[in-house]
Structures are given as C-alpha cells and as structure tokens.
Amino acid sequence: MTGKDSIYAHEQTVKDFTFDQHVVEVFPDMIQRSVPGYATIVSTMGKLAGIYAQSNSNLYDLGCSLGAVTLSMRRNIAKENCKIIAIDNSEAMVERCKLHLQGFRSDVPVQVELGDINDVALSNASVVAMNFTLQFISPEQRVALLKKIYSALKPGGVLLLSEKVRGEDDFNDNLLIDLHHDFKRANGYSELEISQKRTAIENVMITDKLSAHHERLNSIGFKQVQVWYQCFNFCSLVAVK
Numbered sequence: 001m002t003g004k005d006s007i008y009a010h011e012q013t014v015k016d017f018t019f020d021q022h023v024v025e026v027f028p029d030m031i032q033r034s035v036p037g038y039a040t041i042v043s044t045m046g047k048l049a050g051i052y053a054q055s056n057s058n059l060y061d062l063g064c065s066l067g068a069v070t071l072s073m074r075r076n077i078a079k080e081n082c083k084i085i086a087i088d089n090s091e092a093m094v095e096r097c098k099l100h101l102q103g104f105r106s107d108v109p110v111q112v113e114l115g116d117i118n119d120v121a122l123s124n125a126s127v128v129a130m131n132f133t134l135q136f137i138s139p140e141q142r143v144a145l146l147k148k149i150y151s152a153l154k155p156g157g158v159l160l161l162s163e164k165v166r167g168e169d170d171f172n173d174n175l176l177i178d179l180h181h182d183f184k185r186a187n188g189y190s191e192l193e194i195s196q197k198r199t200a201i202e203n204v205m206i207t208d209k210l211s212a213h214h215e216r217l218n219s220i221g222f223k224q225v226q227v228w229y230q231c232f233n234f235c236s237l238v239a240v241k
C-alpha cells in the first residue's frame with residue numbers, strides 16, 4: 001500500500017515541506033529511514049503510556065500521522081475506560097490513519113480527528129504523546145500549547161515528547177547533523193536527497209536545544225523531566241505533572 005520515499009531523488013525547485021498525499025504514500029519508509037530508533041521510540045512510548053494511563057481518562061496522540069503511537073499505546077493500555085484521541089491537521093494523513101487503524105482490533109476506543117492542535121480543546125488526560133510534532137509548531141505558539149497540555153493533564157499524568165533537537169553550540173550541532181546524515185546515507189538516501197530534504201524542512205521545522213526543552217517544561221510546572229532516548233539529534237523524553 002505504501003512505497004519507497006524518492007520525493008527528493010530528482011533535482012527540483014524545492015518547496016516548503018508539507019504533509020500532503022505524496023508524503024502519506026511514502027511516510028512509513030521515510031520516517032523509518034530518517035529517524036534513528038523510530039521503531040524503538042514508538043514501542044517505548046506505548047510502554048510508557050501503559051505505565052502512566054489512568055482509569056477513566058483520555059490519552060492523546062497529537063500530530064498522529066498514520067497512528068503509529070496510537071496503535072502502540074492501545075496495545076499497552078490495561079486500565080479501564082480509557083479513550084485515545086488522535087489528532088492531525090493533514091487531511092491526507094487523517095484519512096489514511098483511519099484506514100490503517102481499521103486493520104487492527106481492540107477494545108480501547110480511538111477517535112481520529114482532523115484539527116490544528118493549537119486550537120483543539122484537551123481534557124481529562126493521563127497521557128499526551130507528541131512524537132516529532134512540536135518541532136512543526138511555530139516557536140511563538142509552543143509555550144501556549146505546552147501550557148494547554150499541562151492544564152489538561154491529571155495529577156501524575158505525563159507528556160511523552162519526542163523531538164529533533166539543535167546541538168547546544170554550533171560545533172556540536174554540526175556534529176549531530178553529520179552523524180544523522182551518515183545514518184541517512186547508510187539507509188540509501190543520496191547526497192541530493194539529503195540536501196534537498198534539508199532545504200524543504202528549513203522553514204517549517206524549527207528545532208530547539210534540548211536544554212531549552214528542559215527549561216520550558218520546568219518553567220511550565222512539569223515536575224520530573226527525564227530524557228529516556230537520544231541518538232544523534234533525536235530525543236524522546238517523559239515529563240510528569
């Protein structure tokens with residue numbers, strides 16, 4: 001059903017990256033070959049959701065794409081009366097996500113919604129997952145979104161946040177970028193693909209330093225902020241209310 005990512009294989013006038021139908025068609029291959037440890041991150045976010053899920057609460061997957069984290073969380077929820085709400089603002093993603101989820105059975109209800117996570121209301125949450133989504137939110141909207149998430153979380157609830165990060169200084173940023181590009185080369189991406197993709201995401205994906213994530217989450221009120229995964233510039237952390 002889905003194919004190999006060759007979106008930037010041919011020289012082109014590179015436009016800003018969007019999550020359109022072409023991207024949907026190759027998304028599983030793209031993310032797997034672009035994010036070191038993606039499968040581990042998704043499965044571990046499911047396990048963490050299983051640990052932190054509370055009975056009679058909502059679990060959110062914000063920027064759900066094809067629902068990988070939703071499926072992983074759903075496999076691990078053992079508490080009663082939990083509901084997963086998966087939200088994405090790409091119509092193409094949401095449509096494919098709904099089809100994808102129909103292929104699996106579970107007693108945990110899932111609601112897939114088309115919406116901008118900056119605008120949707122969140123409530124009664126024990127788990128909020130954002131797997132590589134915050135980096136696509138404009139920097140000036142990030143604090144407001146994280147405050148909204150914090151308010152929606154029940155005591156003891158968690159934010160599961162994965163992000164591509166900027167190195168702490170220029171030298172280390174370039175080191176992480178070089179190591180990531182080696183990873184992409186090893187996964188079959190050409191120099192042209194790597195460089196054109198970099199141009200495409202330049203204006204739409206603004207990364208923060210890991211230290212900035214810590215500072216922002218602490219200042220919003222999260223009690224424990226723990227990085228549980230890092231490979232090159234890809235991190236995942238758990239922040240408890």
Ligand SMILES: Nc1ncnc2c1ncn2[C@@H]1O[C@H](C[S@+](CC[C@H]([NH3+])C(=O)[O-])CC(=O)[O-])[C@@H](O)[C@H]1O
Pocket residue numbers: 019031042062063064065066067068069087088089090093115116117118130131132133136137
């Ligand atoms: N304002 C917004 N509102 C809602 N969705 C948004 C917004 N901005 C971007 N998105 C959505 O966030 C997703 C980011 S991909 C997440 C991978 C997934 N979590 C996974 O575990 O496979 C990461 C990547 O491809 O780098 C896309 O589907 C966007 O449409």
Ligand SMILES: O=C(O)C(=O)Cc1ccccc1
Pocket residue numbers: 031034035132164197201
């Ligand atoms: O494709 C890349 O090289 C990226 O760095 C983009 C990216 C970042 C985080 C998750 C998925 C894709």
